Amino acid sequence: MSIAEKVAEVKKTLVGYDNVKLVAATKYLTIEQTKELVEAGITDLGENRTDLFLEKYNALKDYDINWHFFGVVQSRKVKDIANRISCLHSLDRLSIAMELDRRLTKPLDCFVQINISEESNKQGIPLSQTKKFIKSLAKCTNIRVIGLMCIGKLTCEEDVLHEEFAKMQKMQKEIQEMNLDYAPCHELSMGMSNDYLIALEHGATYIRLGRIFLE
Numbered sequence: 001m002s003i004a005e006k007v008a009e010v011k012k013t014l015v016g017y018d019n020v021k022l023v024a025a026t027k028y029l030t031i032e033q034t035k036e037l038v039e040a041g042i043t044d045l046g047e048n049r050t051d052l053f054l055e056k057y058n059a060l061k062d063y064d065i066n067w068h069f070f071g072v073v074q075s076r077k078v079k080d081i082a083n084r085i086s087c088l089h090s091l092d093r094l095s096i097a098m099e100l101d102r103r104l105t106k107p108l109d110c111f112v113q114i115n116i117s118e119e120s121n122k123q124g125i126p127l128s129q130t131k132k133f134i135k136s137l138a139k140c141t142n143i144r145v146i147g148l149m150c151i152g153k154l155t156c157e158e159d160v161l162h163e164e165f166a167k168m169q170k171m172q173k174e175i176q177e178m179n180l181d182y183a184p185c186h187e188l189s190m191g192m193s194n195d196y197l198i199a200l201e202h203g204a205t206y207i208r209l210g211r212i213f214l215e
Contacts, residue, residue, distance in 0.1 A: 003033060004040040006213045017200055023068050025192070025210030027052065031059045037213065038063050046070050046089070046208055050077045057084055070208060072123055075099055082108070089113065089149045089189050089208070092125045094133070097140045104142035111149035111189045111206075114171070116164045122151060130171055134183050145180075147187030147205070148172050152195045161195050165202035172203070 023044040026034045047053035048071030066086040073096050082103040089111045115124030125133050137143050150168050152161050175185040191199025193212035
């Protein structure tokens with residue numbers, strides 16, 4: 001099955017979810033495969049490493065692409081992504097927010113990353129620190145918190161995933177109730193190739209799919 005055919009199959013599962021944005025995670029895709037995705041109609045692409053992002057960004061400049069960044073942002077590499085991406089999904093440090101704020105030429109849509117599974121090998125802030133962290137971003141005038149992001153636990157236990165995604169949805173609503181101009185938090189970035197259908201049940205509005213296009 002070609003990448004275009006796989007894209008069509010995925011889109012069938014999203015019928016009825018008109019508010020959901022499909023972002024293709026291109027970590028495992030070559031530049032040629034990434035071109036196939038774009039030509040199949042996916043124009044929101046995401047990378048999680050700066051070097052791979054820059055490689056694809058430069059190679060695909062002739063295409064109309066909205067670039068997203070999912071990975072850890074290193075302070076010294078903020079300059080490489082700041083004004084090239086349309087959305088950052090992995091904001092979890094005030095120091096990075098401040099560096100971005102200094103370098104951005106216009107406001108950037110950001111998701112605050114939550115370590116919802118509380119695993120030590122995952123990035124993100126603890127769920128209990130979400131409100132405090134978002135309040136700390138008030139002076140970063142170029143940072144716009146459009147939502148929360150998480151990576152669900154890698155597990156076959158669907159009950160665990162339902163619980164995690166439900167907690168994210170609950171926290172999103174609590175942030176919305178804070179009525180912060182710089183943090184409307186109307187989006188949820190959660191759900192990957194193995195669990196996006198469960199994430200959709202809990203209000204995911206951005207899903208990040210990669211491996212599904214290669215299976």
